[in-house]
Amino acid sequence: MKLTILFVISAFVINAQKYDSTFIKSIYNEALSKGDSYQSLRSLCKDIGARLSGSAEAAMAIEWGKKKMESYQFDAVYLQEIKVPHWERGTKESGWIRTQKGKLIKVNLLALGGSIGTNGLLEGELVLFNHVDDLKKAKKSSIEGKIVFINQAMNEKEINTFKAYGGCYTLRGNGAVEGAKMGAKAVLIRSVGMPLDKHPHTGSMHYEDSIQKIPAAALSTEDAEFLGQLLKNEKASFVLEMDCRSYEDATSYNVIGELKGSTFPNEIITFGGHLDSWDTGEGAHDDGAGIAHCLEALRLLKVLNYRPTHTLRLVLFMNEENGNKGGKTYAKWVKEKGEKHLAALESDRGGFSPRGFQCDGNEKFQTLLKSFAPTFAPYELSEFGKGYGGVDISPLKDEFPGIPLFGFVPDSQRYFDFHHAPSDVFESVNKRELELGAAAIASMIYLLDRHL
Numbered sequence: 001m002k003l004t005i006l007f008v009i010s011a012f013v014i015n016a017q018k019y020d021s022t023f024i025k026s027i028y029n030e031a032l033s034k035g036d037s038y039q040s041l042r043s044l045c046k047d048i049g050a051r052l053s054g055s056a057e058a059a060m061a062i063e064w065g066k067k068k069m070e071s072y073q074f075d076a077v078y079l080q081e082i083k084v085p086h087w088e089r090g091t092k093e094s095g096w097i098r099t100q101k102g103k104l105i106k107v108n109l110l111a112l113g114g115s116i117g118t119n120g121l122l123e124g125e126l127v128l129f130n131h132v133d134d135l136k137k138a139k140k141s142s143i144e145g146k147i148v149f150i151n152q153a154m155n156e157k158e159i160n161t162f163k164a165y166g167g168c169y170t171l172r173g174n175g176a177v178e179g180a181k182m183g184a185k186a187v188l189i190r191s192v193g194m195p196l197d198k199h200p201h202t203g204s205m206h207y208e209d210s211i212q213k214i215p216a217a218a219l220s221t222e223d224a225e226f227l228g229q230l231l232k233n234e235k236a237s238f239v240l241e242m243d244c245r246s247y248e249d250a251t252s253y254n255v256i257g258e259l260k261g262s263t264f265p266n267e268i269i270t271f272g273g274h275l276d277s278w279d280t281g282e283g284a285h286d287d288g289a290g291i292a293h294c295l296e297a298l299r300l301l302k303v304l305n306y307r308p309t310h311t312l313r314l315v316l317f318m319n320e321e322n323g324n325k326g327g328k329t330y331a332k333w334v335k336e337k338g339e340k341h342l343a344a345l346e347s348d349r350g351g352f353s354p355r356g357f358q359c360d361g362n363e364k365f366q367t368l369l370k371s372f373a374p375t376f377a378p379y380e381l382s383e384f385g386k387g388y389g390g391v392d393i394s395p396l397k398d399e400f401p402g403i404p405l406f407g408f409v410p411d412s413q414r415y416f417d418f419h420h421a422p423s424d425v426f427e428s429v430n431k432r433e434l435e436l437g438a439a440a441i442a443s444m445i446y447l448l449d450r451h452l
Helices: 002-034 037-048 056-071 132-137 161-181 221-233 284-303 325-336 363-371 373-379 431-451
Strands: 076-088 094-099 104-106 109-111 122-129 147-150 186-190 216-219 236-241 245-259 264-274 310-317 340-346 354-360 383-386 405-410
Touching (some): 002 431, 037 056, 037 431, 056 076, 056 245, 056 310, 122 186, 132 147, 147 161, 147 221, 147 236, 161 186, 161 216, 186 236, 221 236, 245 325, 284 310, 284 431, 310 325, 310 431, 340 431, 354 373, 363 373, 363 383, 373 431
Parallel strands (some): 122 147, 340 405, 354 383
Antiparallel strands (some): 076 245, 094 104, 245 310
16 A cells, blocks of 8 residues: 555656656747847846936836836736935046056046045045955054055955855945044945956945945956055055935835736745846846846746746846845735745846756755756756845845745856946847746746745
């Protein structure tokens, strides 16, 4: 009797795996031969452009996303109102190194997101630190009235570049606060990027109410390298002008589309990326690619006439870059609605070749994720383990304790060539790699719906 039961269970599992493999093959075939992800990304980048929260471009991106979903005829398409920070860069930043002999050398730089302006030209003697921790240990008397330059590079020895990025986050996020504590009049940092080039990288930073606010900007890695060498041999000053400023929070929206669950319509699997981007470049990898991935994933499932068991909800989140108000508001909203949320997935690591998925969840969900590995093996995905889900979906953990969060993992080696930089444009994304990512995400959503 026991052998018969085991045989029946084994046959059921094998048949289910065969069915999954066949359907996933159809997903990949559709994505690679009749896909719409690359055209979607082109339109978002070229017809809309960079999409900083509170900007006209962000408003147009919301309209674009809603119309795109409606054109795919999802079961439901709607907007969720949120409030977002509104910061503007203003007139293009300018910066010059003034050498000891008075020579002026113009550099490439960007204000960090959220920085105050300089109120005209600001000049000060430069003081060099190779790490933000060195700044914290310095004597205040050596910094007061000067401009701090932190020439901290990403750790090129890290194979996973996101780990290298994590090691530099406090440089960008806290540099202005640490400099202001010491009496600095401004802070310059080395861009948080891997290559040595002329493209400065922006990104969010913060202030503390109890500490004076000072301007903060990032130099391109090439200019930072030059300045670091110069300051080892002679004194220099820096001339800076930035016109950035903050305004009252603006009204904005998350864009939402659904395929309704046939059996459990009130049980939700959320997935998506963030519609906003920084105001430089076109936000192609960060996170236009994630938007294209997830729009295409739901389109693929609909075109293939898949009837989900649970409701599949696609969310184009607004304001991941400088506040995560889209993710936070969404999590509270769905909790108040009394919905049951089974899982969430995010794509926010660029449009490069897929490598797998990570899970922020307990052992049960880790095991489930690893069980998908054989199904994905023909598509050269091999990374299935514990890791991070994503910024936008992370607030769901506060409202739904124990919910598993899944993060799409593409190859990371070139991501920080483009992250938050003017070089993050449509042309930097490979069509086939983007399509493979969309197919992988559609397949993962399908498997979660089938096996959760």
